[in-house]
Amino acid sequence: MSTSEAAVNGEPVGFSYENNALTWIKAPGTVSNGEDKGSILESDILAIIPTSTTPPAHTVYTIPTVSTPENTALPVPDVQLHQTTLLGAPEAFISKHLLSSPTPHLSLPAEDIHVVISSKSGTGKAAAFFESVLAPALKVLGLGEDGYQVVHTTSSETITELAGGTLREKAGRGVRQTVILLSGDGGVVELLNGLVGAEVSSTYARPSIALFPFGTGNALFHSTHRLPTPPSSPLYHALTTLLLPSSRPLPHFRATFSSASLLTSEGRIATPLPNNTLHGCIVASYGFHSTLVADSDTAELRKHGDKRFGIVAQELLGKPHRYKAGLTITSGGKERVVERETHAYILCALVSNLEKTFTISPHTTPLDEVMRVVHFDSGSGDEIMSVMTDAYSGGKHVNRNDGLVGYEEVEALKIDFKEAAVEGNEGKWLRVCVDGLIVRVESGGWMRVEKVANGGEVLDIIV
Numbered sequence: 001m002s003t004s005e006a007a008v009n010g011e012p013v014g015f016s017y018e019n020n021a022l023t024w025i026k027a028p029g030t031v032s033n034g035e036d037k038g039s040i041l042e043s044d045i046l047a048i049i050p051t052s053t054t055p056p057a058h059t060v061y062t063i064p065t066v067s068t069p070e071n072t073a074l075p076v077p078d079v080q081l082h083q084t085t086l087l088g089a090p091e092a093f094i095s096k097h098l099l100s101s102p103t104p105h106l107s108l109p110a111e112d113i114h115v116v117i118s119s120k121s122g123t124g125k126a127a128a129f130f131e132s133v134l135a136p137a138l139k140v141l142g143l144g145e146d147g148y149q150v151v152h153t154t155s156s157e158t159i160t161e162l163a164g165g166t167l168r169e170k171a172g173r174g175v176r177q178t179v180i181l182l183s184g185d186g187g188v189v190e191l192l193n194g195l196v197g198a199e200v201s202s203t204y205a206r207p208s209i210a211l212f213p214f215g216t217g218n219a220l221f222h223s224t225h226r227l228p229t230p231p232s233s234p235l236y237h238a239l240t241t242l243l244l245p246s247s248r249p250l251p252h253f254r255a256t257f258s259s260a261s262l263l264t265s266e267g268r269i270a271t272p273l274p275n276n277t278l279h280g281c282i283v284a285s286y287g288f289h290s291t292l293v294a295d296s297d298t299a300e301l302r303k304h305g306d307k308r309f310g311i312v313a314q315e316l317l318g319k320p321h322r323y324k325a326g327l328t329i330t331s332g333g334k335e336r337v338v339e340r341e342t343h344a345y346i347l348c349a350l351v352s353n354l355e356k357t358f359t360i361s362p363h364t365t366p367l368d369e370v371m372r373v374v375h376f377d378s379g380s381g382d383e384i385m386s387v388m389t390d391a392y393s394g395g396k397h398v399n400r401n402d403g404l405v406g407y408e409e410v411e412a413l414k415i416d417f418k419e420a421a422v423e424g425n426e427g428k429w430l431r432v433c434v435d436g437l438i439v440r441v442e443s444g445g446w447m448r449v450e451k452v453a454n455g456g457e458v459l460d461i462i463v
């Protein structure tokens, strides 16, 4: 422990540095109102910045989790930005976290760094996080308020318009761009679909997304950051990705329909899908999953955060619907018709997790470019619930020994919809989910989902 010229926030202390933490005890005889000891966990540190050389003084910026029991129980707990001034702290501690060279994703012209704040995602916390944590943290990382563009969403079109305009035009010209995206999965799929018409030419530069999980399920975030272990503080983890040197292509699929409309405003507005096509990078589903996502997407239920899925699941499983459809799977270059006339669940995914603890495709590793399908039929609410419970237990549903659940790698799949439109509630059983968006399909129509080949990616993700 060292005490000569050692201080924390101006008060003399003795430091010790072990077990991934810097701890201190106030020097004997110090009179102050504060605690006699304190600590900084290395797992909370964003960066250390030198403030003077003689004597060596530094400011440590940390992102601790707000420590109330309600907050720490959330899948994405709230965090704060703290700063602590250290004088004479151990060199080994300082040098490990000293902010050195500028980070590539933040070293771009201001017009090419976009912070996108999705106001309606999740429980609406993104704007407050930007003000209290992200903007000051970017400043610490060398990016003042004039160093980037801020976009607050004002409609469900805002992100698609940004992507289809500036982002797409510049990407086509080979201009590097970073999008710091504060949203759920919907924000990602909107970016993807805005960009996807872009000619992926030899000059195309894929914009890089740094994803901050402010949605409800946050499937893409939790799937891309689950290995080797899921981060205990997702928002801290998201902030530290800004310091990473590189990014990786985001695989995606193309869903085409005989005829389909995008449902918005709690299903009240149906907008025909351009070219009857939608791209996704997470999931395309039909059955219990798509109805659950659609029925739980109301302003009232959104107040419950991820509990909204459980509330609606209970209603749906009281009397489970068996969805009439044909399912054709293309795998290993061969087409196969699944011999079943009704289905409870058809879901193909490019990710492992649909929520932090809901592992629908346990064999999927982050960004592995492999699409997998989970499918089964059941008329029993208890049986469907037991499959879901297995998925919440690390993905055990794919190892059941009752033969109920199909799980396989696919290049493509096709669903032929055989449900009749329900009078008075047209399309109740004719809604599919693509990355959280709800698409109404037609009775007698079809959806085909195919993985876009490697090299066709239009976005990068910083992981």
Ligand SMILES: Nc1ncnc2c1ncn2[C@@H]1O[C@H](COP(=O)(O)OP(=O)(O)OP(=O)(O)O)[C@@H](O)[C@H]1O
Pocket (backbone or CB within 6 Å): 118, 119, 120, 121, 122, 123, 153, 154, 155, 156, 157, 158, 159, 183, 184, 185, 186, 187, 190, 214, 215, 216, 217, 218, 219, 435, 436
């Ligand atoms: N101001 C706004 N007015 C209307 N719609 C908005 C507005 N801001 C965002 N949206 C839309 O709200 C949707 C939010 O979806 P998003 O996926 O980001 O959150 P989520 O559904 O809570 O999370 P997840 O998909 O991860 O479960 C997006 O489709 C987005 O375009």
